[in-house]
Amino acid sequence: MNNTYRIPLPKNFNLSLCLDCGQAFRWSLFNESIWHGVAFGKYLKIEQTDTEIVFHNCDENDFNAIWKAYFDFDLDYGKILASYDDEHLITAIKEFDGIRILRQEPWEALCSFIISQNNNIPRIKGIIERLCDAFGTGENGKKSFPSAEVISQLSVEDLSPIRAGFRAKYIIDAAQKVVNGDVSFAEIEKNLLNLVAKNCKNQGVGAKVAECTLLYGFHKIEAFPVDVWVKRIMAEMYLTDFECTKGTEGIAQQYLFHWRRMNDR
DNA sequence: TCCCAGGCTCTCT
DNA sequence: AGAGAGCATGGG
Numbered sequence: 117m118n119n120t121y122r123i124p125l126p127k128n129f130n131l132s133l134c135l136d137c138g139q140a141f142r143w144s145l146f147n148e149s150i151w152h153g154v155a156f157g158k159y160l161k162i163e164q165t166d167t168e169i170v171f172h173n174c175d176e177n178d179f180n181a182i183w184k185a186y187f188d189f190d191l192d193y194g195k196i197l198a199s200y201d202d203e204h205l206i207t208a209i210k211e212f213d214g215i216r217i218l219r220q221e222p223w224e225a226l227c228s229f230i231i232s233q234n235n236n237i238p239r240i241k242g243i244i245e246r247l248c249d250a251f252g253t254g255e256n257g258k259k260s261f262p263s264a265e266v267i268s269q270l271s272v273e274d275l276s277p278i279r280a281g282f283r284a285k286y287i288i289d290a291a292q293k294v295v296n297g298d299v300s301f302a303e304i305e306k307n308l309l310n311l312v313a314k315n316c317k318n319q320g321v322g323a324k325v326a327e328c329t330l331l332y333g334f335h336k337i338e339a340f341p342v343d344v345w346v347k348r349i350m351a352e353m354y355l356t357d358f359e360c361t362k363g364t365e366g367i368a369q370q371y372l373f374h375w376r377r378m379n380d381r
Numbered sequence: 382t383c384c385c386a387g388g389c390t391c392t393c394t
Numbered sequence: 395a396g397a398g399a400g401c402a403t404g405g406g
Contacts, residue, residue: 138387229387236386238405281402286389322389343387373387 119175122168128193130214131164137215137374139332141228141241142248142258152257154248156182156221159257188216188335196367201360204353205368208375215370217337222301223294224261225333229325230286246278247287267291286320293319304334331366340365345376 135143135151143153150163150172160183161172171179184190193216197209220228231247232240244261251266252259268291275284293299321329327341342350349372361368 232386233388234386234401235388235403236405239386239403242404279403281404282389282400283402320389324388328387341387344385345387377387 118173121171121174121176121179123171123179123189125164125167125169126189128197128214129169129187129189129216130212131162131169133212133215133374134187134218137212137370138237138377139370140218140220141237141244142261144241154252154254154258154260155186155224157254157260158182159254161257185219188219191216193367196364199360199364200368202358204349204375205361205371208371212371212374212378215367215374217331217335217367217370219335220332221261222304222329222333223264226290226294226321226325226329227261227264227267227287229328229332230290230320231280231283232328233283233320233325235283243278243280243283247275247280250277264291264294268295283320289319290321304329331369337364337366340369343373345373349373349376 131151134140135153140153142155143151146152146161150161152159152161154160158174158178160174162174162183163170163172171183174183197213200206200209228240228244231243235243248259248261251262251270253262254260267287270288270291272284272288275287278284280287290299294301324341324343327339330336330339331341346369358365358368
């Protein structure tokens, strides 16, 4: 397919920031201006110009079925961001306006953030890319993220080439629990924290991974993942009053996370 | 080289 | 209940 679909550049949208702010790990630059990646089994090349977002190898059906929701175009970020009255948050938004919470696939989000634990972003990307290259499907461009069904059949030894370290057993355990129903995404959507963090032991899913899965895999924008960077922010800036972010804590968190990481000493 | 990374599990108090 | 070591690996 060689179609191209274009939309006017939305307000409060920055493609590079959305794809490279640490919430999704499979997007990379195809060349100087075009990003490419895979979501929901579709390979996409995409770029931002001064006036448009250009979706390559994409038609109107794909846009409406997948990318419109994926990039969260229907949520009014201008309104949300304008409601924040914390000075650090305002600084972060001024510098990085255009971050949106992508609506990723639940399994990909869960698996990716299991891999993320005690790890750095470049290495997370490497592990995930090797995972997809080895066990994903698809012929054109990048391979899709491997399904839980596929991963559930693997052994720790099978995963050794991706070099996930101690996380390999967690990946497999999570996949098996997704497949056998111990972890039901239908139930998780109601209450992921209880289901994953409390009822399913020994799988490398604690509060932070669960919050990330809720935020990025289910678009629960009230979720608030606390990692080392957010702890750092809290400690350094006595940000105790997040009342202004009530209900959209996850969006505020993503701006603060990226801002703090980009402004590290 | 050495510290650390979008944490979690296990053990010891 | 809470604190702290250990964990695989490699980026910077």
